[in-house]
Amino acid sequence: MALLSINWQPDKQVATPIYQQITNYFQEQIAKGNWAVGAKLPAQRKLAEQFGVNRSTLITALDELMAVGLITSNPGSGMVISGNHWSSLLAEHVNWSQYVKAGQFKPNSHALQKINQFETDAVIRLSTGEPAPEQFPRPLFQRAFAHLGEQLTSLNYTEPAGILALRQQIARHLEKVGIHTHPENILITSGSLQALQLVSMSLFPKDATIYTEAPTYVKSLHVFQSAHTHLAGIPMDSQGLAYWQMNAPTQGHHAILYTIPTFNNPTGIVMSAERRQQVLQTAQEHRLPILEDAAYQDVWFDQQPPQPLKALDKTGNVIYFGSISKSLAPGLRIGWTVAAKPVIDRLTDVRMQTDYGASSLSQLVLAEILADPEYETYQADFRSVLTKKAAAAEQILHHYWDDFATWQTPTGGFYLWVRLADNINIPKLFDLATAHNVLFNPGSIYDFQPNQYIRLSFSYESSDRFEQGIKILTDLIHANFNV
Amino acid sequence: MALLSINWQPDKQVATPIYQQITNYFQEQIAKGNWAVGAKLPAQRKLAEQFGVNRSTLITALDELMAVGLITSNPGSGMVISGNHWSSLLAEHVNWSQYVKAGQFKPNSHALQKINQFETDAVIRLSTGEPAPEQFPRPLFQRAFAHLGEQLTSLNYTEPAGILALRQQIARHLEKVGIHTHPENILITSGSLQALQLVSMSLFPKDATIYTEAPTYVKSLHVFQSAHTHLAGIPMDSQGLAYWQMNAPTQGHHAILYTIPTFNNPTGIVMSAERRQQVLQTAQEHRLPILEDAAYQDVWFDQQPPQPLKALDKTGNVIYFGSISKSLAPGLRIGWTVAAKPVIDRLTDVRMQTDYGASSLSQLVLAEILADPEYETYQADFRSVLTKKAAAAEQILHHYWDDFATWQTPTGGFYLWVRLADNINIPKLFDLATAHNVLFNPGSIYDFQPNQYIRLSFSYESSDRFEQGIKILTDLIHANFNV
Secondary structure: OOEOOOOOOOOOOOOOOHHHHHHHHHHHHHHOOOOOOOOEOOOHHHHHHHHOOOHHHHHHHHHHHHHOOOEEEEOOOEEEEOOOHHHHHHHHOHHHHHHHHHOOOOOOHHHHHHHHHHOHHHOEEOOOOOOOHHHOOHHHHHHHHHHHHHHOOOOOOOOOOOOHHHHHHHHHHHHOOOOOOOHHHEEEEOHHHHHHHHHHHHOOOOOEEEEEEOOOHHHHOOOOOOOOEEEEEEOEEOOEEOHHHOOOOOOOOOEEEEEOOOOOOOOOOOOOHHHHHHHHHHHHHOOOOEEEEOOOOOOEOOOOOOOOHHHHOOOOOEEEEEEOOOOOOHHHOOEEEEOOHHHHHHHHHHHHHHOOOOOHHHHHHHHHHHHOOHHHHHHHHHHHHHHHHHHHHHHHHHHHHOOOEEOOOOOEOOEEEEEEOOOOOHHHHHHHHHHOOEEOEEHHHHOOOOOOEEEEEOOOOOHHHHHHHHHHHHHHHHHHOOO | OOEOOOOOOOOOOOOOOHHHHHHHHHHHHHHOOOOOOOOEOOOHHHHHHHHOOOHHHHHHHHHHHHHOOOEEEEOOOEEEEOOOHHHHHHHHOHHHHHHHHHOOOOOOHHHHHHHHHHOHHHOEEOOOOOOOHHHOOHHHHHHHHHHHHHHOOOOOOOOOOOOHHHHHHHHHHHHOOOOOOOHHHEEEEOHHHHHHHHHHHHOOOOOEEEEEEOOOHHHHOOOOOOOOEEEEEEOEEOOEEOHHHOOOOOOOOOEEEEEOOOOOOOOOOOOOHHHHHHHHHHHHHOOOOEEEEOOOOOOEOOOOOOOOHHHHOOOOOEEEEEEOOOOOOHHHOOEEEEOOHHHHHHHHHHHHHHOOOOOHHHHHHHHHHHHOOHHHHHHHHHHHHHHHHHHHHHHHHHHHHOOOEEEOOOOEOOEEEEEEOOOOOHHHHHHHHHHOOEEOEEHHHHOOOOOOEEEEEOOOOOHHHHHHHHHHHHHHHHHHOOO
């Protein structure tokens, strides 16, 4: 059998333990099919030398690889690559792997996530769409826990569409934005990503065109991009979707509109009240069903945004997606879909085949919190802090970036959508930034063509750390690009 | 426009409110395309008469139908069916509907679930695989809540594979059944149904044959039955899977073994220790990867079952699925998959595209509970109560059914797998039983051919209510079949 030749070394600068870098490397080589089953490993002493690690680190790695069956030790012949049957199946699924990886922009973002697990403080996350830990309303959760601790008599499967008490609270909550609905028209999902999955699995006709704003959050996912549908980006002006640029659907061809009218992710654009009426009208004329993603509905600064499309919808043509991830806690994994009853029934059926429903515990806790009179106070505080952080972030950008960047002042949401000067190479800046522990999202992952934008979140990090991150980016930009 | 002719009436015997039966009926007719958009409704007085309901009930129903846009009221022409664009898409997805419905054995099981929501006590559920509410360990949850209430500083997205503390606890828990693994080899899922979904989406080769025990739980699902795989049932003897009856895979053809070696659902059969070794050996020889479903692993009566296949697996060839649903609380929606690292990485990637992970709250609470020294005591109590309920259930069957039924004494799990005399028509008995508020699962939903079995759960209901249910079934059997 061939002896493997290895020219790779672990990176001692990153937080991933050395032995784990070695096991990761082995697994990758085997999964990719680079190392054939039966290939022989160099002697331990030589391997340790080649990797530049001490013998005990190497042995830790080899032990783990043996435990999972990727290498075996044969008396006489030393260690050989054994692989297992699942690994060989993995190797045959390369396309799926590409499919999944493509959503992450850079192959090393997975490595970065790992770094985060070890050294959260070391990485400045201007990328993430999560609320700041400082804003976590622990008293609300404590009260909910205490109440549940007294009341809970079981934690079994729930009603297929979600716990009734939660659907009632959500119906009440939706009244405030002008949506008058009933628990029967609400399906609880594991966040709104699952809702989009369910809709795409159970309602999208083959070869349908999905119209959407360009840029849009949904372009960064793979949820709608099965072989049988086609995403078509429509530009926006300051009032939102330029709906007149949608092609009139031809006979026998299905089209659907997916829109984030309120604080579009990533741009922050809000569709005006007038535009909303026009979009609804156009959709009605062209028999175009609408998916309204309202993830940022409750995250406004000074002024409540116009009513959702769903509030103006007289025909049940709009499916509305809400979520608690942006305004309270993504870790609850709770979203809600509001639609006509036959649609809810269909989605519920499919959902029950997928995972038997969302966590009862998350649902019960959220029902308690939404019913807590202090929830309104928390929401007002949350918005007020976020408003201040948005203003601070903009000031920081003005201070450091006025020479080479432009943006619109957001009126809600978590993000600044920043256009950088043409001579700043964004993929290169992204690589430099990640190497310096600053994460941001390149605008291209949201768009239908390359662009000069980046998305900066001011929600998760404190304003001080936001400034630290911007300083690092500023230094990198000055050192590497001619601005 | 045509005036609709309606010959249907709501059923006043069931718990679903009358107005809701009417809205359901309208929605069904429209979704099915039975009623064309534009069709005219009879006058309210005539409709109320036709339905045999009073006017105010009818108006409640019509109001709701108007609210969701399924009917509109036109001045001059009365009420017409308006439908909406989603309804027309629904009508085009009939195949999916059948796909989903087929898993539920009877179209009215959905209606039955609804009845359950209203009148849980009225229905005796000998069908459900849930622990009894009486066994719910509230003190464990109270302590977990109290601790979390003090400690929780945020509830954001978790590590993609699940919270590390939980994976550590699960690794520790698995030591007890002889599985030595690491947190890196564990993926937390939303119950094990999701794990099966993920595996089938990301690892099953096209046209693969999935060998499985006959009968088997997985036959009652649709998770493995995509167009591109083929389930092949292999009989069992008293030692478990008759592995020698699997066809040797031919060149270029993939096969996978899915097995529930411990307390097979529905039969309760336990694969013997010797058979486990033989199955592993055969799988190794034929390059057959193994999926081991261990949902009932911890639910044994007097004697711990043989070690899982995963504990005996030296090559990483077994993917192991565990779950907290049967031994603690299905409402947490937490399961775990144990596999070689490349497999876990692949599943994790796909999982993140599906729903961004399981509820952080469920994960944190479960990590607390598994770490609680009282968890062992709870488990022992749980098993002891279940053992008594199983014995009581058997005595009840002996008392009422010895003349026309046979079964094996279970040594763990939740079920009695009961063969009824040939002249008992099981589909008919099922219909009669549901009409009398007793639910059981017909054996055919688990099998590859019709059979004379039913599955009775002794877990959820008290022994008294189990007896009540059996009495009702006994009366129905005597009154309708010649036994």
